[in-house]
Amino acid sequence: MSPRPLTPARYVASLGAWAALWLTVAAVAVVVGGRLWTWDSRAQLADVLWLRLEWVATASAVGASLALAGLAMQALLRNPLAEPYILGVSGGAGLAYVLGSLFLSIAYAPRLAVAGALVTVALVYAIARRRGRLEPYTLLLAGVILNAFYAAGIMLVTAVVRPEQRGEIAVWMMGNIGAFGPQWWLIAEVAVQAVGAAILFAFLAKGFNLVAVGEDTAGALGVRVHRLRVVTFVAASLLAGTSVALAGPIGFVGLICPHLLRMLLGPDHRRLVPAALFFGAAFLVLADLAACLWEGATNRSVPVGVLTAMCGGPFFIYLLRTRWRRRMEVR
Amino acid sequence: MAQTDGSAMTNSGDEAKRGGSPHPPREERPRRESSLASLAQNDSARRGGQDCPPRDKVSARDAASLQAEGLTFAYTPGEPVLAGLSMTAPAGRLTAVLGPNGSGKTTLLKVLVGLLSPSAGQVRLSGRPLASYRRADLARRLAYVPQETLAAVGFTVLETVLLGRSPHIGALGFESDADWRAARDALRLTETDRFAERDLADLSGGERQRVIVARALAQQPDAVLLDEPTSFLDIRHQHGIYGLLRHLVSDRGKTVVTVSHDLSLASAYADAVVLLARGEVAAAGTPQEVIRPEVLEPVYETPIQVRTDETTGRPYVLPRPPGSRKTTYG
Numbered sequence: 001m002s003p004r005p006l007t008p009a010r011y012v013a014s015l016g017a018w019a020a021l022w023l024t025v026a027a028v029a030v031v032v033g034g035r036l037w038t039w040d041s042r043a044q045l046a047d048v049l050w051l052r053l054e055w056v057a058t059a060s061a062v063g064a065s066l067a068l069a070g071l072a073m074q075a076l077l078r079n080p081l082a083e084p085y086i087l088g089v090s091g092g093a094g095l096a097y098v099l100g101s102l103f104l105s106i107a108y109a110p111r112l113a114v115a116g117a118l119v120t121v122a123l124v125y126a127i128a129r130r131r132g133r134l135e136p137y138t139l140l141l142a143g144v145i146l147n148a149f150y151a152a153g154i155m156l157v158t159a160v161v162r163p164e165q166r167g168e169i170a171v172w173m174m175g176n177i178g179a180f181g182p183q184w185w186l187i188a189e190v191a192v193q194a195v196g197a198a199i200l201f202a203f204l205a206k207g208f209n210l211v212a213v214g215e216d217t218a219g220a221l222g223v224r225v226h227r228l229r230v231v232t233f234v235a236a237s238l239l240a241g242t243s244v245a246l247a248g249p250i251g252f253v254g255l256i257c258p259h260l261l262r263m264l265l266g267p268d269h270r271r272l273v274p275a276a277l278f279f280g281a282a283f284l285v286l287a288d289l290a291a292c293l294w295e296g297a298t299n300r301s302v303p304v305g306v307l308t309a310m311c312g313g314p315f316f317i318y319l320l321r322t323r324w325r326r327r328m329e330v331r
Numbered sequence: 332m333a334q335t336d337g338s339a340m341t342n343s344g345d346e347a348k349r350g351g352s353p354h355p356p357r358e359e360r361p362r363r364e365s366s367l368a369s370l371a372q373n374d375s376a377r378r379g380g381q382d383c384p385p386r387d388k389v390s391a392r393d394a395a396s397l398q399a400e401g402l403t404f405a406y407t408p409g410e411p412v413l414a415g416l417s418m419t420a421p422a423g424r425l426t427a428v429l430g431p432n433g434s435g436k437t438t439l440l441k442v443l444v445g446l447l448s449p450s451a452g453q454v455r456l457s458g459r460p461l462a463s464y465r466r467a468d469l470a471r472r473l474a475y476v477p478q479e480t481l482a483a484v485g486f487t488v489l490e491t492v493l494l495g496r497s498p499h500i501g502a503l504g505f506e507s508d509a510d511w512r513a514a515r516d517a518l519r520l521t522e523t524d525r526f527a528e529r530d531l532a533d534l535s536g537g538e539r540q541r542v543i544v545a546r547a548l549a550q551q552p553d554a555v556l557l558d559e560p561t562s563f564l565d566i567r568h569q570h571g572i573y574g575l576l577r578h579l580v581s582d583r584g585k586t587v588v589t590v591s592h593d594l595s596l597a598s599a600y601a602d603a604v605v606l607l608a609r610g611e612v613a614a615a616g617t618p619q620e621v622i623r624p625e626v627l628e629p630v631y632e633t634p635i636q637v638r639t640d641e642t643t644g645r646p647y648v649l650p651r652p653p654g655s656r657k658t659t660y661g
Contacts, residue, residue: 006505206497206504212484213494216477219446221550222470222498267485270504 006270014271018278022060025282029056029289033296054187055178059288059304060281061190062177062247063257065239067280068197070254071261071272072232075208077125078215079136080259080319084117084240085251085312087139088146092120093244095150098157098169110186114241120146121233133215175250175305177288183246190242197235198277204228205269212267250284250305252312257283259319284308395472395553395586396422397443401452404438412438414610415452420554420588420603422457425580427597428590429621430607431631436590437478439607440558443588444475456554470498474547476557488534488542489527492517495549517548521575536563544572548579554586555579561593569593573600595647598622599640606630622646 030052066084073082084090096116100109123146128139154173158166201208207228210218219225243250257280258272265271284304291304397420404413412435420426420443428436441447443454445461454461456472464472474495486494495517496510518524521541531539540563547555557576561569577600579585591597597604598618606614606621608630614621621627623646627635636649 005511008503008505011503011505203502206500206502209486210494210497213486213491214477216441216446216475217494217546220444220470220473220475220477221494222467224466262485266490268490 006268011270011274015274018275022278022282022285025285026056026060029059029285032289033292051178054184055288055292056285057187057191058177058183058247059284061187061194062243062250063253063284063287064194064277064281065190065197065243066250066253067257067276067283068194068201068273069236069239069243071258071269071276072197072201072208072236073254074258075212075269076229076232077128077134077139078212079134079139081140081255081316083252083254084236084243085249085254086147086316087120087124087143088150089117089120089124089237089240090244090249090251091147091150091154092116093241094173094249095153095157097245098154098172102157102161102165110189110242110245113245114238117237117241117244118234120150121237125229125233171303172248174303175248175308176303177247177284177291186242186246190246193238193242194277194281197239198273200235201232201273202270204232205273208232208269208273209267212269248303248305251309252315253280253284253287253308255319256308256312256315259315287311395457396420396455397554397556397586397588398455398458399439399443399452400455402439402442402449402454403451404435404442404447404449406438412610413442413449416607416611417452418605418612418615420586422586423580423584424602425576425587425589425600426603426605427601428588428605428607429592429594429597430613434607434630435610436607437558438610440475440556440588440590444473444556445469446475467498470550472553474550474552474555476543476547476555476560478558478562486531487528488523488531488545489514489518491531491542492523492527492545492549495546498550513551514549517545520548520578521545522571537565537568540564540568540572544575552585554588557587557589559590559592561591561596569596576600594622594627598647599643599645618645622648 030049033048033052069089070083073084073087074080093113093116096119097109097113100106100112104112124139124142125134127142128134130138154169158169161169207218207223210221210223211225211228215225240254258276261272261275261279265275287307288304291302291307294300294302399416399418402413402416403411405411416435416439418439428439430436438447442449445454445464445466448462456464456469461469492514493506493510496506496513497504500506500510515524518527521544523538523541523545526534526538531542534542540560544557544560547557555576560576561572564572573596576587576589580587580602589597589601601618604614604616604618604621605612606626613630614626622637624635624637627637627648634651636651637646638649639646
């Protein structure tokens with residue numbers, strides 16, 4: 001089935017529909033909540049709703065960022081399994097953030113996280129690039145190795161710090177929303193960045209489509225492939241880095257969201273980019289709501305990062321067995 | 332039919348002369364006119380002689396000549412793949428680039444479409460240096476069919492062909508009716524319209540190759556450059572593709588440059604042949620001038636037998652197994 005031609009009217013309509021979906025999910029999450037079931041007074045209720053709003057805002061900004069970063073990396077690396085967490089970008093940002101917050105100042109930590117993400121993207125790209133081509137297997141192996149390296153780095157840090165800091169690092173590394181007190185300034189930064197990246201990617205979507213199909217094809221059709229890569233990788237590193245600074249490394253959102261959207265909308269990035277912004281946001285809000293409800297029911301806290309990883313692992317295997325294999329056979 | 336006059340390397344002028352191209356001809360070779368006209372007649376006769384309009388009907392304004400002047404290119408310093416290579420693909424002609432593995436054919440094509448920048452020398456498109464074109468303008472004038480197979484990322488055939496409209500559409504990428512019409516035209520011309528709605532991944536190699544050619548046609552370029560477009564195809568589809576290229580040249584006035592390993596196929600369809608060896612032009616001219624054992628054997632370093640097709644007058648190549656008699660010239 002071929003989708004109907006994309007017209008400006010349809011574009012705006014779908015944008016509105018996705019925004020409405022996200023707003024609905026966000027409203028439900030604020031009303032239903034999960035954590036903090038009881039309140040005694042009206043004033044306390046207001047506080048509870050305000051807190052929930054902060055969590056929903058955090059989850060939205062982080063979810064949108066990760067979905068957009070995953071979508072862009074999959075297109076530009078021409079690999080359906082590329083994602084900030086899998087390629088070690090989140091791990092690099094995490095290690096840089098932990099080092100920064102322990103030894104420098106918490107104020108610099110988010111910037112260091114972005115730097116860590118950038119360095120990792122550059123490393124993965126350099127390792128996997130041979131004779132001007134990206135080797136799909138080498139790319140994933142590079143991610144695996146860098147992830148192991150960063151995990152060892154974090155363990156080393158955990159081993160040498162004071163015992164009371166260990167718990168903090170452990171909780172943060174699991175990927176947590178709202179576990180570190182109010183950080184409205186950082187939430188706003190991540191949200192603005194996500195919207196900015198979505199607008200940027202909407203204008204690059206045509207190039208994403210072409211590069212995903214073939215690098216030489218894209219070049220001959222007027223895409224400056226190298227420039228597009230640099231711009232996109234820097235944007236994706238900013239998205240992933242600041243998300244990690246805000247909520248720790250949350251895995252597989254950047255894998256699950258783009259692929260669910262592809263199943264729904266097809267491979268056209270002109271449709272996928274605006275959808276990823278709102279769907280990624282709604283997805284992580286829902287995941288966090290599930291984590292909150294679990295916590296409310298069992299009185300045990302469940303980091304949302306653990307939840308997404310538990311869904312994401314099987315999904316990764318599913319993709320490896322279907323999309324990846326099919327794509328490899330076609331070559 | 333014997334042709335010994337002029338080389339195909341230097342006749343970019345005749346298009347400009349007749350069509351009023353804004354770029355003055357570099358070198359006038361009026362006598363080429365007759366030989367090329369006879370080639371076109373030849374071609375028309377081969378295909379039954381009904382569907383070839385006179386050359387004058389084809390607007391030469393759209394045609395583009397490509398000239399390589401002293402191209403040097405190396406992927407690794409000190410190992411040049413192109414070593415001061417000069418050639419011309421005349422406007423409105425089918426030029427075949429031949430040569431052994433590693434002789435620089437693919438690299439030459441990539442330099443000609445501007446994907447690679449030469450370390451020395453330059454390429455001229457319609458007389459103007461390639462570097463002076465904006466990337467998007469170039470994409471509207473030159474279509475490239477690379478050797479890489481398109482990754483099947485889930486696009487249908489129609490969507491894949493529509494990608495060829497990219498240089499013509501705006502930043503947000505909404506296609507106009509004209510874009511859809513161009514895509515449908517390209518599908519019809521390549522006879523891929525009956526599987527327009529199918530996923531690219533579900534097609535056979537031959538079908539996919541035709542879709543890629545359709546994508547290049549949807550681009551509505553002045554020149555099409557193809558890198559071994561028939562390498563996965565059976566004999567029927569090989570002739571299908573070359574017949575299509577012939578149609579683009581003879582009926583639509585496009586310039587076509589194709590890299591090929593199949594000497595006979597290239598000889599049967601091309602107006603001009605450029606033979607590469609180690610990054611340089613070893614020979615260039617009409618098929619009759621180049622497809623000869625004494626030209627081919629030193630380049631390919633293997634015994635080669637050449638015969639002539641009696642009906643078309645075109646040479647073709649036969650393999651000569653070890654131990655067979657010395658070369659006979661057809």
